[in-house]
Amino acid sequence: MAGGAGGTDHALERLVFFSDAVFAIAITLLVIELHVPHIPRGAPDSAYWQALAQLVPSFIGYFFSFFVIGAFWAGHHRAFTLAGRYSAKVLSWNMVFLLTMAFMPFVTAFLSQNIGARVPTVVYCAVMLAAALLNMRVQRIVTGPDMLAADVAHEDVAYVRKRGLSVALGAATALAVSFVVPVLGQVSLATIPLWRRLIARMPKGEEGA
Amino acid sequence: MAGGAGGTDHALERLVFFSDAVFAIAITLLVIELHVPHIPRGAPDSAYWQALAQLVPSFIGYFFSFFVIGAFWAGHHRAFTLAGRYSAKVLSWNMVFLLTMAFMPFVTAFLSQNIGARVPTVVYCAVMLAAALLNMRVQRIVTGPDMLAADVAHEDVAYVRKRGLSVALGAATALAVSFVVPVLGQVSLATIPLWRRLIARMPKGEEGA
Amino acid sequence: MAGGAGGTDHALERLVFFSDAVFAIAITLLVIELHVPHIPRGAPDSAYWQALAQLVPSFIGYFFSFFVIGAFWAGHHRAFTLAGRYSAKVLSWNMVFLLTMAFMPFVTAFLSQNIGARVPTVVYCAVMLAAALLNMRVQRIVTGPDMLAADVAHEDVAYVRKRGLSVALGAATALAVSFVVPVLGQVSLATIPLWRRLIARMPKGEEGA
Amino acid sequence: MAGGAGGTDHALERLVFFSDAVFAIAITLLVIELHVPHIPRGAPDSAYWQALAQLVPSFIGYFFSFFVIGAFWAGHHRAFTLAGRYSAKVLSWNMVFLLTMAFMPFVTAFLSQNIGARVPTVVYCAVMLAAALLNMRVQRIVTGPDMLAADVAHEDVAYVRKRGLSVALGAATALAVSFVVPVLGQVSLATIPLWRRLIARMPKGEEGA
Numbered sequence: 001m002a003g004g005a006g007g008t009d010h011a012l013e014r015l016v017f018f019s020d021a022v023f024a025i026a027i028t029l030l031v032i033e034l035h036v037p038h039i040p041r042g043a044p045d046s047a048y049w050q051a052l053a054q055l056v057p058s059f060i061g062y063f064f065s066f067f068v069i070g071a072f073w074a075g076h077h078r079a080f081t082l083a084g085r086y087s088a089k090v091l092s093w094n095m096v097f098l099l100t101m102a103f104m105p106f107v108t109a110f111l112s113q114n115i116g117a118r119v120p121t122v123v124y125c126a127v128m129l130a131a132a133l134l135n136m137r138v139q140r141i142v143t144g145p146d147m148l149a150a151d152v153a154h155e156d157v158a159y160v161r162k163r164g165l166s167v168a169l170g171a172a173t174a175l176a177v178s179f180v181v182p183v184l185g186q187v188s189l190a191t192i193p194l195w196r197r198l199i200a201r202m203p204k205g206e207e208g209a
Numbered sequence: 210m211a212g213g214a215g216g217t218d219h220a221l222e223r224l225v226f227f228s229d230a231v232f233a234i235a236i237t238l239l240v241i242e243l244h245v246p247h248i249p250r251g252a253p254d255s256a257y258w259q260a261l262a263q264l265v266p267s268f269i270g271y272f273f274s275f276f277v278i279g280a281f282w283a284g285h286h287r288a289f290t291l292a293g294r295y296s297a298k299v300l301s302w303n304m305v306f307l308l309t310m311a312f313m314p315f316v317t318a319f320l321s322q323n324i325g326a327r328v329p330t331v332v333y334c335a336v337m338l339a340a341a342l343l344n345m346r347v348q349r350i351v352t353g354p355d356m357l358a359a360d361v362a363h364e365d366v367a368y369v370r371k372r373g374l375s376v377a378l379g380a381a382t383a384l385a386v387s388f389v390v391p392v393l394g395q396v397s398l399a400t401i402p403l404w405r406r407l408i409a410r411m412p413k414g415e416e417g418a
Numbered sequence: 419m420a421g422g423a424g425g426t427d428h429a430l431e432r433l434v435f436f437s438d439a440v441f442a443i444a445i446t447l448l449v450i451e452l453h454v455p456h457i458p459r460g461a462p463d464s465a466y467w468q469a470l471a472q473l474v475p476s477f478i479g480y481f482f483s484f485f486v487i488g489a490f491w492a493g494h495h496r497a498f499t500l501a502g503r504y505s506a507k508v509l510s511w512n513m514v515f516l517l518t519m520a521f522m523p524f525v526t527a528f529l530s531q532n533i534g535a536r537v538p539t540v541v542y543c544a545v546m547l548a549a550a551l552l553n554m555r556v557q558r559i560v561t562g563p564d565m566l567a568a569d570v571a572h573e574d575v576a577y578v579r580k581r582g583l584s585v586a587l588g589a590a591t592a593l594a595v596s597f598v599v600p601v602l603g604q605v606s607l608a609t610i611p612l613w614r615r616l617i618a619r620m621p622k623g624e625e626g627a
Numbered sequence: 628m629a630g631g632a633g634g635t636d637h638a639l640e641r642l643v644f645f646s647d648a649v650f651a652i653a654i655t656l657l658v659i660e661l662h663v664p665h666i667p668r669g670a671p672d673s674a675y676w677q678a679l680a681q682l683v684p685s686f687i688g689y690f691f692s693f694f695v696i697g698a699f700w701a702g703h704h705r706a707f708t709l710a711g712r713y714s715a716k717v718l719s720w721n722m723v724f725l726l727t728m729a730f731m732p733f734v735t736a737f738l739s740q741n742i743g744a745r746v747p748t749v750v751y752c753a754v755m756l757a758a759a760l761l762n763m764r765v766q767r768i769v770t771g772p773d774m775l776a777a778d779v780a781h782e783d784v785a786y787v788r789k790r791g792l793s794v795a796l797g798a799a800t801a802l803a804v805s806f807v808v809p810v811l812g813q814v815s816l817a818t819i820p821l822w823r824r825l826i827a828r829m830p831k832g833e834e835g836a
Binding site for chain 4: 238241242283307312314323348358
């Protein structure tokens with residue numbers, strides 16, 4: 001039956017490296033969905049400003065997704081800092097989580113080109129929720145008995161998990177809102193810090209139900 | 210004649226790094242073949258859902274190829290964990306193997322836009338088979354006398370090679386099926402775990418014919 | 419409240435790695451905005467040369483932005499060489515700075531397709547100025563008390579900060595010029611070395627106002 | 628005047644990393660210039676094979692450039708294995724060299740869509756020659772007094788430089804041929820191994836004129 005890859009630090013590093021590369025590529029690829037407007041030569045400045053103004057929803061979607069991927073990267077970063085050894089258990093979950101990140105350019109472009117429409121907003125928020133739940137699953141394995149480094153304080157683990165939970169609750173809120181008032185769907189992701197504060201008040205050890 | 214690069218760990222690391230980067234880019238680039246549907250402003254929700262429904266074959270192709278590249282990456286990962294030193298012999302084979310990975314966005318898009326058609330399925334499965342055979346070749350060098358680390362158990366090597374063989378047999382099955390019943394071609398890649406179990410029953414040391 | 423990620427070298431390395439990956443992807447993605455001209459089969463050589471000649475503004479924009487991103491990478495590189503430990507304070511500023519780098523393919527294409535027009539030049543120079551200011555902010559944190567390595571000479575810190583300031587002054591000059599004489603906007607970035615010399619004459623310790 | 632970045636191993640690693648990332652992205656981005664043919668639903672198999680047949684020049688160009696970038700990466704790899712410390716002198720030359728690599732997707736697509744035409748072949752070979760000359764320059768710095776590791780044999784340096792020279796001579800041959808018989812331009816790059824053998828016979832120490 002033989003375990004294949006030994007539980008070495010090297011395997012952990014390579015997993016982290018691969019994940020970082022996918023995050024970095026996904027975040028940088030977002031820009032290719034921003035299509036440069038074609039403006040006839042000699043047009044007045046106002047024509048250029050108008051063309052840019054029409055791209056504002058695309059810019060907002062771009063910036064928003066840039067920080068969403070960045071925030072997920074930072075959370076991944078934070079969780080893996082606590083890991084001391086590799087476990088094959090994290091591989092598949094991490095891959096499915098990365099799929100949601102790599103998928104962001106598509107849902108971002110779909111939303112940006114249809115700002116205010118219900119379906120693209122619902123799809124965007126649903127992918128966010130899936131990412132948040134998968135992120136929680138990965139964080140749970142990384143900070144679990146198979147991977148956690150020996151010298152990590154319990155409160156550092158709790159902090160990582162609480163942040164993960166707050167993102168999932170914020171995404172769930174945004175998904176619910178996007179069904180009813182699409183235009184407020186994305187904005188509702190701003191409830192994440194509120195959820196974080198609420199969870200921070202939960203008694204110790206309860207956060208990981 | 211002079212050997213050029215010394216057989217140092219550093220050369221091994223840089224090869225692994227380069228390979229990981231190609232895997233990560235290929236897996237993340239898959240998304241650019243998913244074209245965002247253009248839907249007129251003010252269209253009902255049903256128009257959006259229909260547009261997404263028409264993209265379902267593209268989504269399936271996307272997810273499928275994402276996990277194919279991910280699985281090849283994991284196998285590459287597993288094999289190189291067993292290597293202890295660099296050998297120039299692996300360089301060319303690894304490069305040709307990476308070519309099949311980098312080529313995946315093309316064959317995926319070709320298949321997704323022509324789901325059920327014979328030729329795209331055959332091409333997809335043929336590239337898979339080529340990838341699987343090249344993967345076996347790379348694994349054989351990495352776990353061979355030139356590169357294997359000193360302290361690796363024989364059964365770990367056998368495990369890696371058996372997995373490599375099962376992927377090749379699954380891809381060969383899929384290629385054969387795709388000629389006869391195209392729509393079942395991709396599905397036949399699901400025979401990989403069956404092949405793995407079958408090979409696991411083979412007597413020790415026979416797997417590497 | 420617990421700090422989450424410990425201030426380890428590993429966290430610093432991962433941040434540098436992620437940043438490098440974004441720089442590398444942004445710089446390499448620039449090429450996809452260069453559209454290959456379609457020339458009818460059997461056309462004379464002159465038709466090809468003319469098609470290339472029409473692309474000259476795109477080539478100039480491409481090369482220019484390649485070296486802009488390269489220069490910002492080198493500056494980032496130089497600053498982080500002085501860091502000895504990680505601080506969470508740098509994370510958000512670094513992410514916003516990376517956003518300006520990832521955004522370069524868009525502003526480059528917008529400028530290249532409208533060479534000499536005021537708005538695209540202003541937008542390009544404004545993004546450059548934003549990048550330069552964010553770069554200064556990141557450099558200040560990296561060479562500040564939270565992150566600076568123990569054995570770094572004061573003059574190395576001063577050198578990094580002066581370079582950062584000269585880029586910002588050059589970008590501000592270019593932005594001002596591009597409002598008045600658009601076609602000279604980009605060229606005015608060539609004042610960066612002049613600003614650098616001017617700043618080098620400033621009395622020690624004054625550069626970081 | 629202060630040197631800024633110290634001549635540490637870390638700076639060398641980061642430069643190698645950045646270069647590897649650009650190589651990996653350029654090599655993987657080649658695929659986006661392969662456009663998937665649109666074939667009407669229900670078309671016979673022959674229509675698919677014909678569509679693929681029409682893409683053969685694109686496939687050849689793709690494979691060729693894949694191995695060109697791979698070969699330059701391997702040469703870069705080989706040279707930097709000999710370096711023991713960082714020198715700021717290599718930075719700019721390495722960046723200009725990387726520019727030629729990042730530019731490959733454009734010249735490849737230009738050549739593939741115009742197989743046999745003089746101008747695209749000349750442009751392709753000229754970029755190859757520029758890459759080869761810049762590669763030689765970078766190798767010379769890396770294996771020169773500022774960067775060479777202490778324990779490197781003189782013949783390893785000679786080997787790296789001879790390979791670099793043979794690539795430049797092959798590219799120069801291809802460029803000359805492509806002016807006269809365009810269709811044989813790319814094929815003439817196959818003279819590289821011939822040049823390598825010829826140079827190998829040169830008396831020791833003469834290769835670096």
